[in-house]
Amino acid sequence: MVKLSKFKIGLCQLSVTTEKKTNIDKACSAIEFASKQGASLVVLPEMWNCPYSTDYFEQFAENFDDQESASSYKMLSKLASQEGITIVGGSIPERCEGQLCNTCCVFGPNGDLLAKHRKIHLFDVNIPDDISFKESDIFLAGSEPTIVDTDVGKIGIGICHDIRFPELAMVYQARGAHLICYPGAFNMSTGEALWELEQKARAVDNQLFVATCSPSRFSAGTYTIWGHSTLVDPFGNVIATSEHDETIVIAEVDYSAIQYTRDSFPIEKQRRQDIYKFIDLHV
Numbered sequence: 001m002v003k004l005s006k007f008k009i010g011l012c013q014l015s016v017t018t019e020k021k022t023n024i025d026k027a028c029s030a031i032e033f034a035s036k037q038g039a040s041l042v043v044l045p046e047m048w049n050c051p052y053s054t055d056y057f058e059q060f061a062e063n064f065d066d067q068e069s070a071s072s073y074k075m076l077s078k079l080a081s082q083e084g085i086t087i088v089g090g091s092i093p094e095r096c097e098g099q100l101c102n103t104c105c106v107f108g109p110n111g112d113l114l115a116k117h118r119k120i121h122l123f124d125v126n127i128p129d130d131i132s133f134k135e136s137d138i139f140l141a142g143s144e145p146t147i148v149d150t151d152v153g154k155i156g157i158g159i160c161h162d163i164r165f166p167e168l169a170m171v172y173q174a175r176g177a178h179l180i181c182y183p184g185a186f187n188m189s190t191g192e193a194l195w196e197l198e199q200k201a202r203a204v205d206n207q208l209f210v211a212t213c214s215p216s217r218f219s220a221g222t223y224t225i226w227g228h229s230t231l232v233d234p235f236g237n238v239i240a241t242s243e244h245d246e247t248i249v250i251a252e253v254d255y256s257a258i259q260y261t262r263d264s265f266p267i268e269k270q271r272r273q274d275i276y277k278f279i280d281l282h283v
């Protein structure tokens, strides 16, 4: 049940190091800072406890059932309850039954785990003489959409490359999402052309808010990160954004913009399911 329909969100664009403890301490301070600025919802980046690099995922992974060793997970739970806020905990490498997943944990204000999203669309790319990255060499893909009921609304979760798939966002819209959070680490080859465009597209097509949170450019590893953590409203306006340096974006989310946009442009009512539902996209 939504307790707050107007609230502040904090997007913590962190610079990630090769020291896990340093990364956890930085995230902890950033969450406390955002909360002190009045944020009721704080979002962390994709891979905030670990460099976004296939060489590091295994070494930094946590088994969430082993509470003693899951130091990143424990910190998020503790901070959510200490500050009385909702945390969309970016993503960290999760060790699950002998495999690794790229996983986002969402915690509520009493520190309980509300949901766990395993990245569904793994990022495999090979642009000759440019960028090559293969998440599927390391990670097992998730198989479930994740929508979670929080004090700050119904939130759909996607991780980075998940944003490229409009179908996932449509599922969240159909299930009543107010906001989709995409922790993400776009790169220099696709970031400038696509990062903001994808966010605006998901927001406008579904008439809801989209929030993204990235690591900063100067994070460890060979993959160079685009940055630009952003909040977009249901009309496609960029409410707040950042450049590529380490920073914390604080912005206001006002869910009345959802109804206003849907009343003004009732595209849901205009949708011609009678036409598209019989179309086989493969013929």
Ligand SMILES: NC(=O)CCC(=O)C(=O)O
Pocket (backbone or CB within 6 Å): 046, 122, 123, 159, 160, 161, 162, 164, 184, 185, 186, 187, 190, 191, 194
């Ligand atoms: N970490 C990712 O999933 C990167 C996705 C990306 O850059 C893209 O172009 O898609």
